[in-house]
Amino acid sequence: MINLEIPKKARTLVNQAHQAAAEVFRPISRKYDRAEHAYPSELDMLASLLDGLNSSGEGGAGAAGVRKSEDDKDKGNRNGGNLSTVLGTIEMCWGDVALLLSMPRQGLGNAAIASVANDEQLERFKGKWAAMAITEPGFGSDSAAVSATAELDGDEYVLNGEKIFVTAGERADCVVVWATLDKSKGRAAIKSFVVEKGTPGFEVVRLEHKLGIRASDTAVLRFDNCRVPKENLLGSPEIDTQKGFAGVMQTFDNTRPLVAAMAIGVARAALEETREVLEKAGVEIDYDKPANAQSAAAATFLELEADFEASYLLTLESAWMADNRKPNSLEASMAKAKAGRSVVDITLRCVELVGSFGYTEESMLEKWSRDSKILDIFEGTQQIQQLIVARRLLGKSSAELK
Numbered sequence: 001m002i003n004l005e006i007p008k009k010a011r012t013l014v015n016q017a018h019q020a021a022a023e024v025f026r027p028i029s030r031k032y033d034r035a036e037h038a039y040p041s042e043l044d045m046l047a048s049l050l051d052g053l054n055s056s057g058e059g060g061a062g063a064a065g066v067r068k069s070e071d072d073k074d075k076g077n078r079n080g081g082n083l084s085t086v087l088g089t090i091e092m093c094w095g096d097v098a099l100l101l102s103m104p105r106q107g108l109g110n111a112a113i114a115s116v117a118n119d120e121q122l123e124r125f126k127g128k129w130a131a132m133a134i135t136e137p138g139f140g141s142d143s144a145a146v147s148a149t150a151e152l153d154g155d156e157y158v159l160n161g162e163k164i165f166v167t168a169g170e171r172a173d174c175v176v177v178w179a180t181l182d183k184s185k186g187r188a189a190i191k192s193f194v195v196e197k198g199t200p201g202f203e204v205v206r207l208e209h210k211l212g213i214r215a216s217d218t219a220v221l222r223f224d225n226c227r228v229p230k231e232n233l234l235g236s237p238e239i240d241t242q243k244g245f246a247g248v249m250q251t252f253d254n255t256r257p258l259v260a261a262m263a264i265g266v267a268r269a270a271l272e273e274t275r276e277v278l279e280k281a282g283v284e285i286d287y288d289k290p291a292n293a294q295s296a297a298a299a300t301f302l303e304l305e306a307d308f309e310a311s312y313l314l315t316l317e318s319a320w321m322a323d324n325r326k327p328n329s330l331e332a333s334m335a336k337a338k339a340g341r342s343v344v345d346i347t348l349r350c351v352e353l354v355g356s357f358g359y360t361e362e363s364m365l366e367k368w369s370r371d372s373k374i375l376d377i378f379e380g381t382q383q384i385q386q387l388i389v390a391r392r393l394l395g396k397s398s399a400e401l402k
Contacts (some may be wrong), residue, residue, distance in 0.1 A: 010084045010250060011204040020046055021095025029096040032215035033367055037207055039171060040215055047104040080323035082254065086261040086315060093265025098215035100262070107168045107177035108132040108379075111255045112192060116234045124231075131172035132255075133163035133221055141384040143178070144187035144398070148223065150179035152237075155230055157193060159201070159223040167378070169219025170204050173197055177223065181239060187230055189239050194232040201226030212370035254322060256332040256379050259317040260339035263375040267308050267343040270368050274301065274350040278355065279371050296352055304346045313341035330392040337385035340376035347372040 006014060022044050032040050092100045100106070109130025123127025135344040139145035159179055162343065169175065174196040182189040195202055205220040230237070275285065283297045291299040314335040321328035347369040351358035376382050391401050 014087050016368045017091035021092050025095030025099045036214040082319040082322040086319040089261035090265040093262045094269045097262050100214035105129045109170035112176045115254050128173040131168040131175045133166045133177045135165045141381045146178050146190050148179040159226040163221045169241040170217045192234045222250035234252040237258040247356045253329050253332045256336040257318040259379040263343035267346045270350040271346045276356045311342045333385045333388040343372045344376050
């Protein structure tokens with residue numbers, strides 16, 4: 001039975017994450033939005049605190065992995081690291097989503113390592129900040145179209161290719177790179193490799209200037225005969241046409257709920273700010289009256305809150321399923337699709353509700369409306385999530401439903 005209330009053991013984490021968001025993120029949010037590409041040094045101490053929480057088993061507001069164990073099958077319902085991480089992420093992104101993405105050792109690449117690395121790799125990359133490099137100039141959402149290559153040469157893989165829109169690509173200690181072992185064998189040959197900074201042939205080409213999440217660096221990376229140890233391949237090196245690509249893609253079952261959680265945090269921040277402005281303007285929001293019996297502003301606000309609540313519950317469900325070792329690919333995509341679309345709608349309509357005040361830098365609503373759009377794009381666009389959901393519900397393969 002699924003219980004979507006915040007479990008008691010996670011309440012301390014949620015409170016700590018909220019305090020960090022309120023006392024660290026919010027005060028410097030606008031500063032680093034304006035100072036694009038400047039590293040927020042204030043985050044170093046907070047990152048060390050999160051490392052301690054993760055090490056103690058409390059869970060942090062960053063990357064966690066879906067790790068499966070035979071011993072977990074008969075343990076009944078559990079609320080574990082995935083749910084705790086989602087709850088912490090919501091609170092931190094209530095403060096600032098770009099600053100969370102700038103947190104050392106909390107990158108999406110860390111989630112990939114935590115999900116599919118073996119025990120030796122987990123220990124070797126412990127304490128590293130890992131970015132994730134998937135998108136290329138030739139494709140966006142179709143992850144199966146990876147053209148970067150990895151060729152085994154003795155005890156090393158030789159990587160060649162270019163990756164774009166890599167979050168934390170310049171600042172991270174290493175990058176989880178998706179590349180194909182054999183283009184002729186299609187998506188089954190796509191594997192992920194950990195490439196550490198300073199490796200010859202690995203170059204940061206440039207940083208992007210962006211609409212939102214400006215505090216987070218987004219890089220273009222190039223790999224030119226970049227040699228990495230064969231032990232840096234995550235998962236099995238065998239090309240299995242039945243489940244090879246599925247093994248790589250399982251990372252998304254973990255990271256998509258995290259991105260949905262980011263969207264929920266931003267949406268909640270916008271709703272709270274808007275409620276405060278409306279109340280000051282004398283707009284009453286009454287939950288005991290039907291929406292059509294209230295002012296247009298109040299009715300709109302209630303509609304936005306309903307969208308927020310649906311996104312929140314879907315996200316908690318997908319995280320709970322991961323903690324309980326249940327297949328959650330469908331639910332992860334549903335949560336990402338709903339939260340990504342809702343946060344864009346909520347932030348923009350909140351700007352409309354408060355009028356010109358929401359369009360100026362006097363209000364954080366202006367910034368949140370810019371930050372929100374990326375949450376509907378990365379980790380799979382709205383359209384891709386809907387396609388995945390449709391395939392799952394209709395029982396269609398990717399070849400049958402494109």
